[in-house]
Amino acid sequence: LSPLPMVEQELAGLAGIQGSGATTLLNSGFTPGSFTTGFSDPAIRQIHIASHAEIASGKEKIPLIFTKNAVIGLRDLARIRKRSGATTLDLVTLSACRSAVSADVLELGFASLAVQMGSRSAIGTKWFVDDVSAAAFFLLFYENLSRGPTKAEALQATQRAFAGGEVRVEGNRVVGPKGITLLSDVPDSYRHRYARGFRHPYYWAGMQMIGSPF
Numbered sequence: 001l002s003p004l005p006m007v008e009q010e011l012a013g014l015a016g017i018q019g020s021g022a023t024t025l026l027n028s029g030f031t032p033g034s035f036t037t038g039f040s041d042p043a044i045r046q047i048h049i050a051s052h053a054e055i056a057s058g059k060e061k062i063p064l065i066f067t068k069n070a071v072i073g074l075r076d077l078a079r080i081r082k083r084s085g086a087t088t089l090d091l092v093t094l095s096a097c098r099s100a101v102s103a104d105v106l107e108l109g110f111a112s113l114a115v116q117m118g119s120r121s122a123i124g125t126k127w128f129v130d131d132v133s134a135a136a137f138f139l140l141f142y143e144n145l146s147r148g149p150t151k152a153e154a155l156q157a158t159q160r161a162f163a164g165g166e167v168r169v170e171g172n173r174v175v176g177p178k179g180i181t182l183l184s185d186v187p188d189s190y191r192h193r194y195a196r197g198f199r200h201p202y203y204w205a206g207m208q209m210i211g212s213p214f
Contacts, residue, residue: 001066007050009183010095010135014048017142030067045090047119048138053096065096089119091151095138097128115211121151126206132190133203136167136174136182141207143180152213162204169194 008026015022023044025034030051038044052066064071092114114122123141125134137158144154161167166177169191174183198204 001052004050004052004131005187006131006135006183009185010050010139011048013135013139013182014142017139017146018046028068032067032070032072035067035072046093047089047091048093048095048142050095050135050138053094053098089114090121092119092122093138094122094124095129095134096125098125119211121209121211121213123151123155123207123209126208127202129206130193130203132174132183132186132194133162133198136176136198137162137204137207139182140167140176143176150214151209155207155209159204159207162198163201165197165199168197 011024011026015024023038025031025038039047049065054064054066064073066072094114114124140161141154141158144157145151147154149157161177167182168175169186172184172186172188172191173181174186174194176182
């Protein structure tokens with residue numbers, strides 16, 4: 001699987017927005033065991049996954065999330081959370097390719113499964129996403145959400161910022177509205193892709209929310 005060099009900044013930025021209550025599982029710390037333990041914690045209300053994902057081939061179409069050295073089956077997590085008696089999740093975000101694409105019984109893929117697992121809302125992607133733009137998108141989304149609008153309004157504001165050219169590359173940084181830095185140290189090999197900015201719908205139109213808009 002291809003590297004995802006922006007994930008570390010994505011998670012660090014999200015932890016900064018969420019504050020001291022956030023827990024980050026990164027690289028070798030992101031294992032089926034550590035994630036299952038965190039997932040079953042009744043205090044957890046929001047979960048953000050930035051990784052590779054796919055629907056397993058074969059008779060059973062099992063949604064899988066890739067960790068450092070293994071995979072996690074999301075249906076297993078649903079059962080674990082129910083057994084733990086955990087409270088309803090508020091939001092599950094899947095910053096992964098095609099995480100809102102239909103797969104047999106899952107009308108909207110991973111995102112629909114997250115709602116079936118008991119989350120009030122879920123956000124996934126409709127196609128293969130770009131590592132840099134996806135990280136910038138979700139950082140801006142959570143920044144908007146932290147200011148108090150509904151999830152749907154925060155998602156719409158983020159998409160408008162991308163479509164309107166407010167998200168752009170300056171040097172080795174990706175900046176958002178009012179010049180806020182979303183990402184830094186973007187590799188030189190990536191930057192030529194964004195010479196025209198992030199206005200194209202490929203970078204923002206595939207992010208889809210299901211469940212409660214609030």
